[in-house]
Amino acid sequence: MSSRRPQKPRPAAAKQLESLTQLMGHAEDVKTLMEEFAEGLSSVNLVLKQEIDAPNRQSNIDSAIQHSEILESKVQDATDKLALMNEALETEWQSRYDLEEQLAAVILDEAAARHASLHDPLTGLPNRSLFENRLTLGLAQAKRYDRALAVMFLDLNEFKQINDVYGHDVGDMVLQTIADRLKETTRQADTVSRLGGDEFVYLLAEFADLRDVLRVAQKIIQAIQVPCQLAQGVLVVQASIGIAIYPKHGDSAQALLKSADHAMFKAKRSKSSYAFAG
Numbered sequence: 121m122s123s124r125r126p127q128k129p130r131p132a133a134a135k136q137l138e139s140l141t142q143l144m145g146h147a148e149d150v151k152t153l154m155e156e157f158a159e160g161l162s163s164v165n166l167v168l169k170q171e172i173d174a175p176n177r178q179s180n181i182d183s184a185i186q187h188s189e190i191l192e193s194k195v196q197d198a199t200d201k202l203a204l205m206n207e208a209l210e211t212e213w214q215s216r217y218d219l220e221e222q223l224a225a226v227i228l229d230e231a232a233a234r235h236a237s238l239h240d241p242l243t244g245l246p247n248r249s250l251f252e253n254r255l256t257l258g259l260a261q262a263k264r265y266d267r268a269l270a271v272m273f274l275d276l277n278e279f280k281q282i283n284d285v286y287g288h289d290v291g292d293m294v295l296q297t298i299a300d301r302l303k304e305t306t307r308q309a310d311t312v313s314r315l316g317g318d319e320f321v322y323l324l325a326e327f328a329d330l331r332d333v334l335r336v337a338q339k340i341i342q343a344i345q346v347p348c349q350l351a352q353g354v355l356v357v358q359a360s361i362g363i364a365i366y367p368k369h370g371d372s373a374q375a376l377l378k379s380a381d382h383a384m385f386k387a388k389r390s391k392s393s394y395a396f397a398g
């Protein structure tokens with residue numbers, strides 16, 4: 121799991137704001153120059169109009185030309201400033217684009233880190249932490265609406281042998297196959313999680329009565345027993361399930377998990393596929 125803290129884009133944003141403020145200053149300069157230019161041009165036009173009947177024609181023309189040259193240089197100055205502004209604006213756009221990309225990457229990183237902190241890397245199933253959150257939430261709802269809730273603790277039988285005989289990689293593949301089947305048998309309101317090793321837990325938030333819970337347990341048992349077709353051969357895996365019901369077998373997340381775990385051992389000892397707590 122990555123623990124890298126995402127970079128905050130704040131200093132870059134402050135810099136961008138400063139540059140934009142400078143740009144506004146430039147824009148004001150250019151606006152003033154343009155206003156001066158328009159004013160100057162109309163005064164030159166006025167001089168040229170008056171020139172038609174003027175007694176000192178030559179000196180008036182000289183002064184108008186001089187005035188016009190000054191204006192030309194001001195226009196050149198404004199044009200240069202505009203070019204600078206364009207350049208600065210392009211830089212700002214590029215920097216805005218970079219910041220947006222940076223921000224998108226930070227958001228993706230955060231989402232990936234959050235997902236990794238709540239899921240099992242081998243199977244992609246919710247991990248213990250996410251399961252406990254959902255169980256606590258489910259319990260709060262069950263208490264509020266006076267409903268029952270079931271926790272099923274599931275442990276594969278003789279899984280160690282698979283590792284020992286076929287190797288750890290094959291063991292991993294079996295765990296992934298079982299996890300995929302468990303996902304398929306889980307309804308949207310329910311949660312299945314891998315606690316670690318060959319242990320999985322189920323949270324059943326909605327069911328009418330115990331027969332419903334048993335039906336789910338049997339569905340899980342059957343799904344697990346479907347032979348795993350691997351390059352190394354065909355493997356049949358079996359599981360033992362312990363079932364605890366709120367409020368009968370516990371009224372906290374820890375108490376229910378503990379009761380379901382004990383029931384799973386009871387099932388294992390009696391070689392049954394499942395057993396209820398108590």
Ligand SMILES: Nc1nc2c(ncn2[C@@H]2O[C@H](COP(=O)(O)OP(=O)(O)OP(=O)(O)O)[C@@H](O)[C@H]2O)c(=O)[nH]1
Pocket residue numbers: 242275276277278279280281283287288289290291292295316317318388
């Ligand atoms: N391949 C693989 N094996 C794992 C992983 N995590 C734990 N294990 C192994 O899973 C096995 C779990 O064995 P246990 O549940 O104790 O024993 P078991 O053989 O299933 O026996 P019973 O539960 O009594 O039927 C151990 O050998 C662990 O080393 C994993 O991520 N991958």
